[in-house]
Amino acid sequence: MSVRTEDGSRKARVVVIATGGTIASSSEPGGPAVARRTAAQLLGSTGYGDVEVEGRDLFSLGSYLLGHHELRLIAEAVAAEIARDDVTGVVVTHGTDTMEETAFLLDLVHGGDKPVVLTGAQRAADQPDSDGPRNLREAVAVAASPDARGCGALISFAGRIFAARGTRKAHTVAAQPFRTLDGGPIGRVDATGVHITARPVRPAPLDPPGPRFDDTRVDVVTVHPGADAALARAAVRAGARAVVLAGTGVGNANHALLDWITEAVAEGTVVALSTRVAEGPVVPTYGNGGGVDLVRAGALSMGGLPVYQARLLLALLLSQGVSVTRQALAAHV
Numbered sequence: 001m002s003v004r005t006e007d008g009s010r011k012a013r014v015v016v017i018a019t020g021g022t023i024a025s026s027s028e029p030g031g032p033a034v035a036r037r038t039a040a041q042l043l044g045s046t047g048y049g050d051v052e053v054e055g056r057d058l059f060s061l062g063s064y065l066l067g068h069h070e071l072r073l074i075a076e077a078v079a080a081e082i083a084r085d086d087v088t089g090v091v092v093t094h095g096t097d098t099m100e101e102t103a104f105l106l107d108l109v110h111g112g113d114k115p116v117v118l119t120g121a122q123r124a125a126d127q128p129d130s131d132g133p134r135n136l137r138e139a140v141a142v143a144a145s146p147d148a149r150g151c152g153a154l155i156s157f158a159g160r161i162f163a164a165r166g167t168r169k170a171h172t173v174a175a176q177p178f179r180t181l182d183g184g185p186i187g188r189v190d191a192t193g194v195h196i197t198a199r200p201v202r203p204a205p206l207d208p209p210g211p212r213f214d215d216t217r218v219d220v221v222t223v224h225p226g227a228d229a230a231l232a233r234a235a236v237r238a239g240a241r242a243v244v245l246a247g248t249g250v251g252n253a254n255h256a257l258l259d260w261i262t263e264a265v266a267e268g269t270v271v272a273l274s275t276r277v278a279e280g281p282v283v284p285t286y287g288n289g290g291g292v293d294l295v296r297a298g299a300l301s302m303g304g305l306p307v308y309q310a311r312l313l314l315a316l317l318l319s320q321g322v323s324v325t326r327q328a329l330a331a332h333v
């Protein structure tokens with residue numbers, strides 16, 4: 001049903017899909033915070049200006065509990081809502097721990113122009129200074145904004161708007177936990193409205209995740225002084241189709257991991273090269289077990305994609321039977 005204002009123009013309608021996180025969390029006296037608030041409770045009764053808002057509960061979990069199955073459920077729920085003619089945009093309330101993965105998945109598969117906006121909170125819903133209500137109000141404004149159309153999936157948090165791709169949680173407790181690698185936020189939202197100042201460049205959408213995504217295993221193995229190939233081998237034994245190496249610096253490892261890459265690639269495992277450094281791309285530079293040797297042995301550089309988004313991209317592609325080659329990754333990294 002379309003909603004019309006007195007002058008006959010159509011009002012924006014935003015669907016808020018609640019999935020849990022700190023924004024939905026509260027504690028029993030002395031106990032730990034647990035996500036239990038519903039979409040209706042998050043939305044409250046304050047109203048969202050000119051925007052009609054509709055709540056939907058998907059589940060209520062800390063985002064540290066999510067698996068590929070739950071990420072797929074979120075992608076399906078978002079797709080169902082944006083397919084509705086009367087819906088202007090969608091907000092997903094979500095824990096911040098893994099928001100970068102869910103936002104990126106939604107961005108990878110989002111083909112239309114309608115804004116999909118994730119938000120959450122850093123202070124629980126029962127804290128007097130909880131940031132949840134403001135973040136939610138702002139996210140609704142972004143999802144309703146014509147300016148945000150065509151930007152894919154976004155994270156709106158503490159007044160800043162981030163493109164999903166390249167954004168990661170960079171602070172555990174700060175009110176603004178997000179940072180985009182190699183670039184800042186693409187806009188801001190404040191009392192004067194929604195201001196998009198840079199438009200993200202996005203590759204063609206991928207097919208949405210199917211049931212096979214749920215158990216497509218891709219592991220991250222971190223390189224550190226003295227690291228050997230034991231964890232990487234264990235990952236493959238446990239069923240990993242790909243291993244993302246979070247290398248040191250610009251993407252380096254050592255001779256033990258170099259030898260393992262040669263073996264693993266020969267046996268059909270995808271080995272991807274990322275970095276454990278918080279910001280900056282992989283730039284193969286060094287020999288003697290460094291990034292140049294790793295790439296020569298068959299590791300695929302994940303460029304400027306943050307390590308956990310790299311993991312997610314590989315899982316999606318492998319779950320769809322895509323042969324993961326340098327060319328297949330070119331549009332994404």
Ligand SMILES: NC(=O)C[C@H](N)C(=O)O
Binds near residue numbers: 022023095097121122
């Ligand atoms: N701020 C948060 O939402 C963190 C929480 N642990 C979560 O990801 O669910």
